[in-house]
Amino acid sequence: MKKNPVFSIACTELKMIFSTPVAWLMLIVFSVMCGLFFTDVFRIYVEGQEAGSSLTFVTEGLFCSDYLGLFPKVQAWLYLFIPLVSMGMLSKDLGSGTVKLLYSSPVSDTGIVLGKFLAMAGYCLAMMAVVAVFAVFGCAAIRNPDVPLVLTGMAGLFLLSCTYSAIGIFMSSLTRYQAVAALATFAVLAGLNYVRLLWQDISWVRDITWWLSISGRCEEFINGLICSEDVIYFITVSALFLALTVLGMSNRRKSRPAAMRAAGYAGVVLCAVAVGFISSNPHLMCFYDSTETKKRTLTRPSQDVMSRVKGPVVMTTYSNILDEEGFYLGVPSRYNSDKEYISQYLRFKPDIKIRYEYYWADSGSKSVKRRFPDLTDAERAERIADVYEMNIDRFQTPEEIARKIDLSGEGYRLVRQIRLKDGSTTFLRVFDDSQRLPQEKEITAAFKRLVDGPVKAGVVTGHGERNIYREADRDYYAFATSKFFRHSLINNGFDVVEVNPGEGIPDDLGILIIADPRTAYTGEELSAIRDYIQAGGNMLIAGEPGREDVLNSIVDGLGVRFDGARIAVPAGDFRQDLVLAGVTDTAVETMPSLDILKRHEYRITMPGATGIEVIPQEGIRADIMLVSDPEGWNELQTTDFENGEASCDSLSGERRGSRNLGVCLQREMPQTGKVQKILVLGDADCFSNAELMRDRYAVRSGNFSLLYEAFRWLTDGKYPVDTSRKGGSDTGFDMEIGSLPLTRWSLVFIMPFVMLVVSAVIIARRKSR
Incomplete structure (x- = not known):
């Protein structure tokens, strides 16, 4: 041959x-x-x-x-x-x-x-x-x-x-x-x-x-x-x-x-x-x-969302040349980088079109004003355009961009808008962290928001509760309404609004949040809250020591009771009223993703917590989620934990022992056929601005994970979108x-x-x- x-x-x-x-x-x-x-x-x-x-x-x-x-x-x-x-x-x-x-x-x-x-x-x-x-x-x-x-x-x-x-x-x-x-x-x-x-x-x-x-x-x-x-x-x-x-x-x-x-x-x-x-x-x-884990592909929840997005999608990037921290992410030369960035979504939705709109407007950038103190915004934009070798005529004026879209609520920072065929839109933001760009969880949440609609969370106000718009240490701005914090509720499928129970509680609420009320509610307000509870509405109730009267008036009849005493722990590296709560096995059964906290011994940091007593109530299932250290006690005497040292005094009624700090309540509602879910926490600071951002030496905090899993549980898995992946089996x-x-x-x-x-x-x- x-x-x-x-x-x-x-x-x-x-x-x-x-x-x-x-x-x-x-x-x-x-x-x-x-x-x-x-x-x-x-x-x-x-x-x-x-x-x-x-x-x-x-x-x-x-x-x-x-x-x-x-x-x-x-x-x-x-x-x-x-x-x-x-x-x-x-x-x-x-x-x-x-x-x-x-x-x-x-x-x-x-x-x-x-x-x-x-x-x-x-x-x-x-x-x-x-x-x-x-x-x-x-x-x-x-x-x-x-x-x-x-x-x-x-x-x-x-x-x-x-x-x-x-x-x-x-x-x-x-x-x-x-x-x-x-x-x-x-x-x-x-x-x-x-x-x-x-x-x-x-x-x-x-x-x-x-x-x-x-x-x-x-x-x-x-x-x-x-x-x-x-x-x-x-x-x-x-x-x-x-x-x-x-x-x-x-x-x-x-x-x-x-x-x-x-x-x-x-x-x-x-x-x-x-x-x-x-x-x-x-x-x-x-x-x-x-x-093995298909980590180069969108997770199943993301694939499910994208399969329900009908018609072509337009993703428009609004890039402000005076937004110094974000403009470089929206320059024309990043077009192919942006396509590569959303490549996993293009696999399942190839008709996503990418557009760019360039403009100039005052974004509040202090560095730009410091560099060009004597120039107008128009002159600053022209100077920066010269640096990028771009024609200033390419950029729209504030008036021109305002006729197309209102970006004032976004602070005139870099933002992307996703528009579906039916005209519905939502924003996809960049964030103030090292990653800057949204990841799968945030991108999928934006698409899911357009497909399934947001979940409306109402935060009760009027009695000194935690504020969702203030950035003070005790308040809830970070996790609730911060537009440039990737973990906030509004960036994960929620609409968050303030609710005054005296004016009535909206029927379209998915979750009602009551966080640390300082004064008692009126009879009319309590009646509105109880009507919401009796109708089967889901809730998050977080209390603080010393306010048991106000809190117990809310949870009366739900099978739990706040004892009001501040929990103290033996003296160590931190204040004695800093409780490091542990996750229970029951918590893992209720919220399976908390398993990683349990296995790796993460703690929920609670600075100033009170115990929750569980009282058996017919028709209500109570699952204990978080518990304090058995060496802790109910401190009834010491109030200055910064300068003084507390000790357990049995003669004054203080008793050592583990106390419940988080309880999940569930009951079936015959009139709606759904299961009502209520999460009760013995501390409101664990989700505060200061606590979510704080990093303590040798303490592995799981507050973020608890926050995510709590709201996922309260929305029956709808939001935040679960894009977690299982670990690989090659472990050694x-x-x-x-x-x-x-x-x-x-x-x-x-x-x-x-x-x-x-x-x-x-x-x-x-x-x-």
């Missing part, structure tokens, strides 16, 4: 590659580099396990993480190794004159180039075989490894190395000097990494430069996501450079007019661009998430620390030594022939 000439060339070239010391030397050096890096990281993980550290997502950490993963390092090293191997694929033939023999052979130019490429692909497979040794060892050592994640990463590395090879072959076809070919390959690869940063503010150019960029393509594979666009990219770019190589060889063999040669090159490039344009269409993309190693020296010797020294011996034998046999 006649052998295919393409494979004959490939086999010959592959033998020539492995008959040279340089190729073997690079393979051995590559192996040593992988071994040194891998064993160092492996030792860190195993020592951490021996020290009692809790490990999770070990496969990802060992192979895929940006700083400690092997695959990102290999990706960087391929940039150095591949050009040094591919530099001689055609340049040596041009330099020695053997290219004439190739031209005179019955093999076409396409066959010659494909043969050379297959030889390089064989060398790339050899490099991947080295990586596979570490992958097999790691998966054997890891308990329940995420094998598909490892295989996906290796597939991405192989495709990347083949693409580098195709580029290297093209560069080697342009010169007879191998060093020049290598340097040219380095330059082209650097350009392909950098090109995504060019002309991103020009709408018709940025899509081309973004697609041409090789940067970030392999990272998707390494992180466990196979996207059809990335696969097609590697194939298309490889085919592009191979086709250019074939054209170059053909033009060298046959004399053609310059116009014809240029047309040939242009046609190949245009075909590649066309393929790229088609493959980057979100409607045509296919995906496969190989991670089946290897002891004593095996580390042998592991290092085997992977760093013995394996490269075996490769050295094999290379010496192959080269010696080649020379003997």
Whole structure:
């Protein structure tokens, strides 16, 4: 049977590659580099396990993480190794004159180039075989490894190395000097990494430069996501450079007019661009998430929400050039970055359109006014536009933007508006934290708000309760109405309003919140609150010590009672009235996501708490959620916990023991068929502005988690949206620390030594022939 000439060339070239010391030397050096890096990281993980550290997502950490993963390092090293191997694929033939023999052979130019490429692909497979040794060892050592994640990463590395090879072959076809070919390959690869940063503010150019960029393509594979666009990219770019190589060889063999040669090159490039344009269409993309927990895909609740979004969606970014802290997130050059940012949503809703509106208005930025104290807002905007090299005519005046949308409530800061086909809209904000941009939880909450509507939470006012608009330490602005705090209720599907029970309680309330009333309610107000309770409304009731009379008038008949005494704990690092409440097993049964607080011994910090007595009541189920330390007591004498020291005085009626600090009440309402839910807390400070922002040394606070789970429970799981994911099953190693020296010797020294011996034998046999 006649052998295919393409494979004959490939086999010959592959033998020539492995008959040279340089190729073997690079393979051995590559192996040593992988071994040194891998064993160092492996030792860190195993020592951490021996020290009692809790490990999770070990496969990802060992192979895929940006700083400690092997695959990102290999990706960087391929940039150095591949050009040094591919530099001689055609340049040596041009330099020695053997290219004439190739031209005179019955093999076409396409066959010659494909043969050379297959030889390089064989060398790339050899490099991947080295990586596979570490992958097999790691998966054997890891308990329940995420094998598909490892295989996906290796597939991405192989495709990347083949693409580098195709580029290297093209560069080697342009010169007879191998060093020049290598340097040219380095330059082209650097350009392909950098090109995504060019002309991103020009709408018709940025899509081309973004697609041409090789940067970030392999990272998707390494992180466990196979996207059809990335696969097609590697194939298309490889085919592009191979086709250019074939054209170059053909033009060298046959004399053609310059116009014809240029047309040939242009046609190949245009075909590649066309393929790229088609493959980057979100409607045509296919995906496969190989991670065990599907962390590269939207969670099920998010997918459910997006499946119910009907018609096209327009996401408009309103960017104010005088909003110094947010404007850089909305500049024109970020268009493709924004598409990448919402790429998981585009997978399930590909008809999301991104728009931008630019304007200038006073955002209250002190730094802008400090830098340009003597200028008007218009002049400041013009000066800053010059810095960004943008035309000031592109920016709308305050009057012009006001005719389109009222942004005064957003403080004229960067904000995105999501608009559905039916005209309904909601804002998606950026936040005052290190992440700045909204994450899946906030984005899904915005879409769900449009699809299902918000839940209305009413906060009772009029008797000194916690205020939802003030930023004082004791108040509730942060968790309730702060627009630039990602964890606030209004950014997670709620509308929060103040309610005066004397004027009646709205029928459309989903939750009624009574937080630390200081004075007694009138009979009319109490009647309105009790009517709400009897109608089956859900509630959050939070009290403070010394106000039991007011509180008990509200909870009368619900099977609970505030005892009013302040709980104290033995003297330690903090004030004695700071109670670190523990989560009960019952709490985990009621709110399963609190399991992490229970397992990792988080505490709910309650500065100044009172106990809650549970009184059995027919038809009402009472579940104890939070309890105080058994060493604490009901302090009846000490009032100055800042300067004095309290002690348990049994003669005055003080008793040590654990007390209930959080109780969940549930009862079925026959008239509505629903289950009424009421959460009663013995402290109102645990959700205050100061407490949510406070960080105490050696105290693991779970107040945020309790806040989220409490409102999720009160809304029957509607809000906040649960986008949590289960942990990976790869939680450790089946290897002891004593095996580390042998592991290092085997992977760093013995394996490269075996490769050295094999290379010496192959080269010696080649020379003997």
